[in-house]
Amino acid sequence: MQRAGQNHRSGMTLLELLLVMMILGMVLGTGVGIFASLDFGKRQARGYVKNALRSAQNSAIHRQAPARIHIDRERGVLTAEAMQVVGTWRFEGQSLAGALGLGGVLSGGARFVEDGFLGDGLYLSGVAGTQAEIPVQTDPAFDFRAGFSIECALRRGGTGGGQAVVVGNIAGLDVGNDGRLRGWFIPRIVEKGEQKPGGRVLVESEPGLARPDEWLRVRLEYDRSALTLTADGVPVASLDETAEVWDLDLPMLLSGKGFPFEGTLDDLVIACVVASDEVPLPETVRFGADTPSDVWFAAGGGLDPARHAAPVVLTLEYEDGQRESLFVGAYGTVDG
Numbered sequence: 211m212q213r214a215g216q217n218h219r220s221g222m223t224l225l226e227l228l229l230v231m232m233i234l235g236m237v238l239g240t241g242v243g244i245f246a247s248l249d250f251g252k253r254q255a256r257g258y259v260k261n262a263l264r265s266a267q268n269s270a271i272h273r274q275a276p277a278r279i280h281i282d283r284e285r286g287v288l289t290a291e292a293m294q295v296v297g298t299w300r301f302e303g304q305s306l307a308g309a310l311g312l313g314g315v316l317s318g319g320a321r322f323v324e325d326g327f328l329g330d331g332l333y334l335s336g337v338a339g340t341q342a343e344i345p346v347q348t349d350p351a352f353d354f355r356a357g358f359s360i361e362c363a364l365r366r367g368g369t370g371g372g373q374a375v376v377v378g379n380i381a382g383l384d385v386g387n388d389g390r391l392r393g394w395f396i397p398r399i400v401e402k403g404e405q406k407p408g409g410r411v412l413v414e415s416e417p418g419l420a421r422p423d424e425w426l427r428v429r430l431e432y433d434r435s436a437l438t439l440t441a442d443g444v445p446v447a448s449l450d451e452t453a454e455v456w457d458l459d460l461p462m463l464l465s466g467k468g469f470p471f472e473g474t475l476d477d478l479v480i481a482c483v484v485a486s487d488e489v490p491l492p493e494t495v496r497f498g499a500d501t502p503s504d505v506w507f508a509a510g511g512g513l514d515p516a517r518h519a520a521p522v523v524l525t526l527e528y529e530d531g532q533r534e535s536l537f538v539g540a541y542g543t544v545d546g
Contacts, residue, residue, distance in 0.1 A: 251492040276507065285490075289488050289489070316342050320332065327477050355455050359430065363425055367473040372384070372465060381432075390419060394410045397456065419446060491526075497526065502522060505518075
């Protein structure tokens with residue numbers, strides 16, 4: 211006997227099934243239409259560029275060091291580059307041990323002194339054979355090819371000069387007998403299809419900058435755009451240059467063999483430019499001709515005011531003729 215109201219239907223009627231299929235078809239059809247209207251080439255390209263810019267800005271903020279985005283318009287690729295500290299020597303505890311684990315040996319009349327720039331320092335007598343030797347060539351992080359910086363505090367002794375810092379015989383800081391500062395590196399050149407070291411690329415200051423018995427903070431920076439020498443934070447010499455740096459395969463010397471340095475060194479910091487993998491745009495997208503080849507971020511994350519007097523505009527052009535702009539503001543913010 212059946213109970214009143216009991217439902218024994220185990221499925222849908224044909225009419226109900228047709229109705230459900232019609233509704234699903236409408237929903238799916240609408241979804242496919244929306245999905246097809248999305249241009250993932252445009253979204254992908256815009257996302258790549260914005261992410262690269264923000265990554266470079268974050269690097270400048272967190273490392274407190276310059277960073278840049280290099281844009282190859284012809285090939286449609288971006289590369290992020292940033293300075294990364296690979297070694298520091300502050301000679302505290304009267305030791306050559308570096309902050310990242312690299313030590314060294316003293317020879318001749320090299321000795322530690324208490325009156326350094328910040329605490330202890332390293333005194334070099336200017337006599338041949340007096341130096342500190344640090345085996346930086348054993349650490350793969352010391353790769354100068356894409357750029358580098360050498361920064362230290364130095365106090366010139368007496369009236370002479372000398373090679374204060376020589377990194378692997380491919381880059382260095384010198385002080386002239388007249389008190390001028392020099393910075394240099396060895397470029398990689400191609401001659402008759404063969405790679406070889408070229409002649410020194412050199413910048414130097416006016417005489418008298420390094421005064422005897424006075425501390426001076428010196429920085430030599432090369433970013434594959436310019437070789438720049440600064441003293442106490444003020445640029446004193448610069449040269450436009452783009453060559454790759456020759457390979458580092460020798461130790462770093464504090465006081466060079468050919469022209470020994472007389473004076474005291476302290477707070478030595480070596481950094482190298484680290485580059486990301488290339489990020490290509492989709493094939494249907496290209497950079498506009500008005501897009502700059504480089505976007506520079508200063509330490510702290512804002513646009514470098516020495517290179518960008520106004521906000522930077524990057525233009526993306528699509529194969530359907532549309533154009534889109536991305537803006538980088540003075541504080542490094544990315545909009546668009």
